[in-house]
Amino acid sequence: MKYSLVDDLSVYNLTLNVSKSTTPIFFTPVTLLSIIRAKIDLLIEQQIAATILVKLPPGKLWYSEIERYQKCEHLSKNIYNYQTNKQEFSDLYINIELLADNQLKNEYFLLILSPEFWSLMVAARQIPENQSREKIKSQKKSPLLTINTFECEIIQEVVNEIKRVNPPDVPPIFTDFICPYPPQVRLINQLWIKQIQRQEEINQQTINKQIIKVRQNHQNIDNKEYLQDEYLINICQELRTPLTHIKTALSLLNSPQIKPPQRQRYLQMLNQECDRQSSLITGLLHLLELERNLAETKLEAVNLSDIIPGVVSTYQSLAQEKGIMISSTIPNDIPSVYCVNGGLREIMINLLHNSLKFTPTGGQVLVSAKLQGDYILLEIRDTGMGIPENEIPKIFDRFYRVRTGISEDFNGAGLGLTIVKQLLRHSRGSISVKSKLYAGSNFIIKLAIVNPKTE
CATH class of the missing domain: 3.30.565.10 (Histidine kinase-like ATPase, C-terminal domain)
Structure with a gap:
């Protein structure tokens, strides 16, 4: 089912205003994804049924984590998915479409609500006014200002505001379980471990990519050196052939028994081989000049x-x-x-x-x-x-x-x-x-x- 969010909303500004002591931190999209994966890991491992409110960057990689939790059939859950009309809507979620000028279009958040565990992570991309589309596109991999909190008062305020601006026909978000204390320390510790594990996986993937890239560079260098060696060998062989014929003709011309017709034939051979060597050298110099100058x-x-x-x-x-x-x-x-x-x-x-x-x-x-x-x-x-x-x-x-x-x-x-x-x-x-x-x-x-x- 799809609904439309008419009223404007900024989860990032709301969170920042409610929590006066919170300082946003710059996180890269890779780090944000690792945090989302860690929280979904915790919900699945601890068998926590939760209501999730989410707006993520477009792409299967991001929403695959939410789908992973959605597939846990034994856990009752509601997932409210906020997104623009440029993205595909899934029948698995309660889809709420944003208008083009809504502040949420430049924000992402993951809000988890459950009696056992609740958390809010919200990130915003700071885009100056009148910035070109090309510049905005180039910033998609840049860090985002991020707030990650477990404070009930902040989460309750954010939920109340979302409930207020939601269309009246949207299924209600039940939050009667919100209490003025943080989640259990045990769960926070588990989440911390999960985040470290996910970050280690990312670090290892990065290292593996770097290793592969270094190996490819070495292979390219080896291939280039091999081709250069092969090229030099071919040049030497081509230049050596007429020299061999020239040397043979000269040695035969020195023979005292040589007859005039033979002498003429050997002189003709010398002339042909000199022309051939000259042609080789001229052609090589021309080819090298082309290869050096054509790019410019x-x-x-x-x-x-x-x-x-x-x-x-x-x-x-x-x-x-x-x-x-x-x-x-x-x-x-x-x-x-x-x-x-x-x-x-x-x-x-x-x-x-x-x-x-x-x-x-x-x-x-x-x-x-x-x-x-x-x-x-x-x-x-x-x-x-x-x-x-x-x-x-x-x-x-x-x-x-x-x-x-x-x-x-x-x-x-x-x-x-x-x-x-x-x-x-x-x-x-x-x-x-x-x-x-x-x-x-x-x-x-x-x-x-x-x-x-x-x-």
């Missing part, structure tokens, strides 16, 4: 029709030499997209270079773009040798190179697609690949369009 690089609006046709035209002569048809279809009215400065041009250069390298004579390389929702899908499709399915996940790894026999150009650093993925990641974009061996590849880039409404 701002995105800019880029018009695809201003960039892509120009990049495609630069590859026309190379495509003609290889007997490959290359073309682009980019609508003039297609929306602009977000990309890092100069990123789209570099992405296209790397992808077109790969497509032409691995497409045989008579093949095609086609570039197209289309709008799909809030994104532009940019496709680079070729009729090349394709990529084996099991190797597709590797192609964006550093130093990965496809060797198919269609091209003798192995001097690349194997960093082009790694750079493409880095640029897209920092441009809030993505790339996917569809490929089949000997049937071609399709690289699909997804870039967010520039929305004028958010500019």
